[in-house]
Amino acid sequence: MINAEGLTRFYGTQCAVDNISLHIKKGEIVGLLGPNGAGKTTTLRMLTGFLKPSAGKIRIKELNIDENPIKVKRLIGYLPESAPLYNEMLAYDYLRYIAAIRGIEKGQADSRLKHVAELCGINDAMHKPIGTLSKGYKQRVGLAHAMIDNPEILVLDEPTSGLDPNQIVEIRDIIREIGKEKTVILSTHILSEAEATCDRIIIINRGKIAADEGIDTLMGRVGKESFVNIALKDALFDNVRDVLAGIAGVTEVIQNGIDQDLLKVSICFDAKRDLREDIYKEIKKHDWILMEFYYEVQTLEKVFRDLTREN
Numbered sequence: 001m002i003n004a005e006g007l008t009r010f011y012g013t014q015c016a017v018d019n020i021s022l023h024i025k026k027g028e029i030v031g032l033l034g035p036n037g038a039g040k041t042t043t044l045r046m047l048t049g050f051l052k053p054s055a056g057k058i059r060i061k062e063l064n065i066d067e068n069p070i071k072v073k074r075l076i077g078y079l080p081e082s083a084p085l086y087n088e089m090l091a092y093d094y095l096r097y098i099a100a101i102r103g104i105e106k107g108q109a110d111s112r113l114k115h116v117a118e119l120c121g122i123n124d125a126m127h128k129p130i131g132t133l134s135k136g137y138k139q140r141v142g143l144a145h146a147m148i149d150n151p152e153i154l155v156l157d158e159p160t161s162g163l164d165p166n167q168i169v170e171i172r173d174i175i176r177e178i179g180k181e182k183t184v185i186l187s188t189h190i191l192s193e194a195e196a197t198c199d200r201i202i203i204i205n206r207g208k209i210a211a212d213e214g215i216d217t218l219m220g221r222v223g224k225e226s227f228v229n230i231a232l233k234d235a236l237f238d239n240v241r242d243v244l245a246g247i248a249g250v251t252e253v254i255q256n257g258i259d260q261d262l263l264k265v266s267i268c269f270d271a272k273r274d275l276r277e278d279i280y281k282e283i284k285k286h287d288w289i290l291m292e293f294y295y296e297v298q299t300l301e302k303v304f305r306d307l308t309r310e311n
Contacts, residue, residue: 001026001183002047002153007056009042016042018207019056026152029179031198032187035308039207040187041081044157047185048078060153077151081158083142087131091122091141094130095148102149116144120174136167143174154178156186160193172197191300195219205308224298225251226271228279231262231292240265243282249273262291271297 002024009017017039024030032040045051047058049065049072058065060072086094095116099109117123120140125133130141139159146154159175160168175197178184188194194201194215201218203211211218232240240263241253249269256264269275276295283290296302 001028001061002185003059004047005057007043007046007058008054009039009046009051010054016207017046017053020204020207020209022047022202022209022212024183024185026183027179029175029184029186029197029199031194031201032185032204033189033191033194033201033304034187034204034210035189038189038204038308040189040204041157043204044078044155044185044187048076048155049073050078074149075151076153076155077146077149078155079142079146079157079159081161083138083145085130085138085141085145087129089130090127091130091133091144092126094141095126095144098145099148104149112148112150116147119147119177120144121170134167136163136170139163139167139171140174143171143178147178151182153183153185156184158188159186160188160190168193191304195300203304203307210307218303219300224271225268226274226298227269227296227302228267228276229256229264229292229294229296230267230279230283230290231259231264232283233263233289233291234261235263235288237263237265239286240288243286244279247275247278247282249275249278264292 002022004020004022007017007020008015020043032043034040042051046053049069060075063072065072089097092113095113096109099112104112117126120143122137122140122144125137125141130138133141143159156175160171163171172193175184175186186197198215200214201211202209237255244250244267245253250267251270252268254266254268256266258264267275267279280293
């Protein structure tokens with residue numbers, strides 16, 4: 001459905017997206033996940049044809065986006081982070097205006113307006129000025145805009161940004177319903193949203209793909225490892241690593257940095273075993289000055305942090 005190879009985008013000398021490749025199948029709901037500034041919006045703008053890549057190729061349903069820009073854009077409904085709505089217009093008039101711009105004939109437009117109003121839950125807002133609607137309803141009108149000409153692909157940039165918890169759940173439910181018929185790509189930096197909405201997650205960090213996995217595979221990492229995080233005063237990492245790595249069951253010893261004279265270290269081990277006592281005994285045995293000691297189990301948040309932390 002969507003194939004992008006070697007996508008790169010520079011803004012001046014700044015590389016926002018660095019040689020990424022994406023392959024998205026028909027009917028998938030794919031989450032583009034990453035911290036702010038990771039390159040998510042730039043990637044979506046390139047996939048929708050609103051921004052030309054500095055390098056790389058994009059094909060949508062076997063159509064080259066450079067050679068067939070109009071045909072490709074007709075396949076895509078796009079909702080940017082700040083939905084471009086006219087606050088003074090009634091929601092009904094605005095959507096009819098969009099339908100006319102998209103070349104939908106009047107008879108068909110009536111049918112489409114009825115369908116998207118029902119799907120997006122805006123029947124009771126259709127004859128109200130958009131400027132008087134809540135943020136959640138404005139986002140629904142934006143979704144209806146993106147859906148008006150029945151696109152095969154829906155691209156949503158931070159669709160729940162700025163919404164309250166109830167509105168987030170409502171928009172999530174709408175996206176899941178749309179995903180039964182469409183290919184959906186959405187960007188977010190909220191882990192719980194990606195987990196609740198998507199079939200697959202692509203994590204982007206500093207313009208590169210850090211992970212591309214089905215939600216079940218990614219969730220399979222959760223709870224498999226435990227960590228003890230320690231801070232030692234006036235200790236050398238090489239010595240600490242050699243000693244703690246020798247404990248049966250320890251899989252990795254990682255330096256997390258030095259804060260003034262404190263050496264910060266994470267010790268990783270299988271979650272089925274509790275090695276806290278063994279680790280503490282070794283620290284005491286070697287007379288290291290222990291300033292911090294806390295236990296952590298692998299979570300989705302930690303998977304995300306590990307994949308997106310700065311080098």
